[in-house]
Amino acid sequence: MAVVLGIDPGTNFMGYGIIESLGNAIKCLAVGIVDMHKMDDPYLKLKTIFSRTTGLINSYHPECLSIEAQFYEKNAQSMLKLGRAQGVAIAAAVSCGVEIHEYEPRKIKQSVTGYGNATKEQVAAMLARMLNLTELPDKYDATDALAAAVCHHFQMKFPSVASTTTKKPKAKKGGSSSWEAFISQNPDRVC
Secondary structure (H helix, E strand, O other), X not given: OEEEEEEEOOOOEEEEEEEEEEOOEEEEEEEEEEEOOOOOOHHHHHHHHHXXXXXXXXXXXXXXXXXXXXXXXXXXXXXXXXXXXXXXXXXXXXXXXXXXXXXXXXXXXXXXXXXXXXXXXXXXXXXXXXXXXXXXXXXXXXXXXXXXXXXXXXHHHOHHHHOOOOOOXXXXXXXXXXXXXXXXXXXXXXX
16 A cells, blocks of 8 residues: 655646555545635745645655646746645655656646546546546646556566656547557556
């Protein structure tokens, strides 16, 4: 059994998702957001990220943190804010002795949906099916964090799948696609 904390960093909303992994089974323990959008002080936001991340770690005792890696953003100010949020969450985990794993957004989407350019809606819908969630959170920050945790589960369980390309599957002759190969190689990931 392993517990994984997934975080989608942000300075207005930080998403978190916690899963328990036992063999092929994945169970959602918690999913939600830390809402900081009404806070004016950027340093108070960073303190909140640190304390809430530490609190989640102390409550659920995860073996590792799976966090969305920073990606290129045209707006340098947005990148700086996101990088700070990510760094503070990582620092909180490191201070608690939790192992860190970073995944690119495309890798997270592919591990959950099979397609690296999936929409946030598609990721959320697949998570609902995978984890038997009857209700989804209002914010995609929460489901993105849950997806990061699920990505780590699959990364550790199926290393060959994790290293596959994140490009859109190409159709083969006769109308079949690489989806068929993916499904045949991963029957436990299909609901």
